[in-house]
Amino acid sequence: MKERSWTRLSAVAFLAAVVLRASAGAAGGQSAPAPLARGWGWLLASGIASGVDLGARTVTVAVTGEGQAAVFDGGANWRQRPVSGTEVVRLLPAAVIADADREPVALAALRTGTPVVVWGAVRPDASVLGLTLMMPQFRARPAAAPAIAPPPGISGVVIRSLGDVLELLTPRGARRSVIVTGATAVRSSGGEYQSAGTGGGPPVIAPFDLIKVEGTVNSDGSIASTHIAIELAAADAAHVSGAVSRSFGDVEGLVVGGVLVAASRETYVIRGIDPAAFGGLAPGQPVTIYGTPISMGSVPIGLRARLIVEH
Secondary structure (H helix, E strand, O other): OOOOOOEEOOHHHHHHHHHHHHHHHHHOOOOOOOOOOOOOEEEEEEEEEEEEEOOOOEEEEEEOOOEEEEEEEEOOEEEEEEEOOEEEEEEEEEEEEEOOOOOEOOHHHOOOOOEEEEEEEEOOOOOEEEEEEEOOOOOOOOOOOOOOOOOOOEEEEEEEEEOOEEEEEOOOOOEEEEEOOOOOEEEOOOOOOOOHHHOOOOOOOOOOOEEEEEEEEOOOOOEEEEEEEEEEOHHHOEEEEEEEEEEEOOOOEEEEOOEEEEOOOOOEEEEOOEEOOHHHOOOOOEEEEEEEEEEEOOEEEEEEEEEEEEO
16 A cells, blocks of 8 residues: 655645635535445344354344335335344445444454344345444453553544634544644545645645544643544545435434445534434434445445534
8 A cells, every 4th residue: 555645734725725625525526325226125123143154244133123124116115024034144344343332343242142233235135235233232341451652633523614723523522623734744535645836736624524633732622733634535435415214223324315324433423513413313304424335346335424414
C-alpha cells in the first residue's frame, strides 16, 4: 500500500477548500449502493446458534422467536413470509458482530448454544447473507489493559465550520472545537496529497466528514490541531437518501430506498447539529446515510452505516 503523506494546509486554503468541496458534492459524482434486485429480500430472526463454521463464516440458527422475511417482487411490492426451523447464515466480511453491549466481537467468540439475533439479505435461492449478528446474552470479557498510554487524538463527525474552527461531535455526543491553523497537517483518506502547484489540491474537510484530530488541548477545552486524518469523506462516500421503510431496533438495521443498511456502535446518528438516537428512526423518517458498501464479490448487498443524518 502506498504510504500517505501529511501535508501542510493554511487556514485560508482550508476554508476555500471546504466551500469548493461542498459545491462539488452538491454537483454529483457520489457513489450510491444499488437497491435490492427483484427476488432478493431481507430476513430477521432470533434463536440459538446450533452450529458455527469459522472457516466458512456460517452460523446455523435454530429459530425460536418470531422470525420474519420479505422478498422484493418489484415496484413497491414485498412478499412477506414467516421464518421457522433452521437457517444457515453466511456472514459477510463487512458484517457487524456484536455482544449484548453492542461491542464488536470476533466470530470466534460465538459458541453453539448461544442465543443470537440475525439480520441479513435473502438471495433468490433462499440462502441468507448475514449483515448483522447480535449476541444479546453474551458479554465479551475485556482484555487486561496494557500499561501504555492511550492512542492520542479525538474522533468525531464534523457538524459545522465557523471561520477557522471546526465543530466536532464525538461518539459520546460531546461537542469539541477544533482550531485549524497554518501549521495543521491534513491527511486524506483517499490517497496521497498533491500540491496545488502540481495540478492537484490539498485534502479538504467538510461537514459530515468523519475525522481524527491530534493536537494540544487548550484551557477552554478546544483543540489546537496539529494533525487531522479524514477517516470518511462524505462527498466521496457511498450513500443512500430517502425515507426509512423498515427499522429493526434489535439489530440496528434499516431498509432505505430498497437498500439494506447495517448500523453499529460506531455509527453516528445526528439531526441537524445535534446527536440523535437510532431508536428515533421510524418508518417515514427522511435520512441520508453515509458509509461503506457491503458486497459479495461484485454483487452489491447493502451499506454499513458510519453516519445517519435525519432530515
